[in-house]
Amino acid sequence: SRRVAVGHTADDQAETILMHLVRGAGGGGLRGMRPETPWPGQAGPVLVVRPLLELRRQEVEAYCQAHELEPRIDTSNLGLSPLRNRIRHKLVPLLEKLNPAAVAALLRTARALADDLDFIEGQVAKQWRHVAQKVPGGLALDRHKLSQLHPSLRRHLIRRALEEVTGERRDVEATHIEQVMALLDKPAGSHLDLLKGLTVYGDYDRLLLGADPAQLCPLPALVGQHRLQVPGVTDFSGWRVTARLIPATSSPAAEGWTAELDFGAAGAELMVRGRRPGDRFQPLGMTTPKKLQDFFVDEKVSRLWRPRVPLVASPQDILWVVGYRIA
Numbered sequence: 001s002r003r004v005a006v007g008h009t010a011d012d013q014a015e016t017i018l019m020h021l022v023r024g025a026g027g028g029g030l031r032g033m034r035p036e037t038p039w040p041g042q043a044g045p046v047l048v049v050r051p052l053l054e055l056r057r058q059e060v061e062a063y064c065q066a067h068e069l070e071p072r073i074d075t076s077n078l079g080l081s082p083l084r085n086r087i088r089h090k091l092v093p094l095l096e097k098l099n100p101a102a103v104a105a106l107l108r109t110a111r112a113l114a115d116d117l118d119f120i121e122g123q124v125a126k127q128w129r130h131v132a133q134k135v136p137g138g139l140a141l142d143r144h145k146l147s148q149l150h151p152s153l154r155r156h157l158i159r160r161a162l163e164e165v166t167g168e169r170r171d172v173e174a175t176h177i178e179q180v181m182a183l184l185d186k187p188a189g190s191h192l193d194l195l196k197g198l199t200v201y202g203d204y205d206r207l208l209l210g211a212d213p214a215q216l217c218p219l220p221a222l223v224g225q226h227r228l229q230v231p232g233v234t235d236f237s238g239w240r241v242t243a244r245l246i247p248a249t250s251s252p253a254a255e256g257w258t259a260e261l262d263f264g265a266a267g268a269e270l271m272v273r274g275r276r277p278g279d280r281f282q283p284l285g286m287t288t289p290k291k292l293q294d295f296f297v298d299e300k301v302s303r304l305w306r307p308r309v310p311l312v313a314s315p316q317d318i319l320w321v322v323g324y325r326i327a
Contacts, residue, residue, distance in 0.1 A: 011057040031114040138210025219308035225273035
């Protein structure tokens with residue numbers, strides 16, 4: 001692969017670590033710049049290497065003077081960000097007054113942290129396939145498995161999930177990770193709106209991460225009501241319903257996306273619709289109706305999905321909460 005060498009020094013590294021610390025970055029930010037960093041590049045991937053990362057800026061400048069070298073100065077270096085400018089000209093000199101070897105101490109800490117993080121990231125990679133799963137529009141994390149892990153691993157898995165969903169590393173901060181950590185202890189239906197429009201939704205068994213909460217639901221949107229062809233096929237907004245008449249060889253029952261209903265009780269005037277305020281439903285095996293809302297809670301149906309769960313109904317009653325129970 002192509003390589004580009006850049007002139008970052010130990011002083012740049014110390015400033016970067018302090019910037020990340022002030023901004024509230026996690027361990028990944030506190031290890032600073034890496035000696036090698038893959039970079040996408042417009043003309044293909046590039047490996048950025050930093051051969052001067054262990055040398056002080058003063059050493060590099062002295063070497064150039066001694067060998068009569070005229071280094072090229074990147075003009076962007078003259079316009080430092082306000083934060084880096086203050087760190088370079090105020091904070092670092094202050095730290096060196098307190099400890100002349102402050103920069104060296106920061107670099108030692110960063111190196112040790114880098115080794116620790118390499119080990120932790122190896123453990124994260126082992127756990128990832130057990131905890132994370134791609135879903136339409138984002139990622140799902142297993143709440144139970146995540147909660148069983150050591151908090152350190154949990155934080156790093158959450159960081160990786162946020163980075164994968166947003167496609168960014170630098171924007172993920174420690175405060176975002178702590179917010180997701182706290183969400184694990186909140187009831188189902190709790191959610192967060194984080195960076196870049198990212199939503200984290202706490203389902204009963206999973207944390208769902210994505211930019212569009214509706215996309216995280218595998219069920220197509222359900223709008224209006226649709227009269228079913230009985231017998232026949234009815235198509236509407238991403239759904240297809242097939243109805244046929246069969247001999248009454250068994251009792252009414254439902255499994256998954258298929259149900260057998262009593263034609264005499266249900267009739268041929270069937271429709272599919274979404275829920276409405278005040279809907280009530282008498283699940284098979286119960287002696288009285290209950291609020292559909294309470295049924296969804298008992299069945300642990302995600303709040304995000306409830307408007308998309310199809311209901312097969314007659315003009316009088318809900319006959320089947322599709323995917324869950326018949327009346």
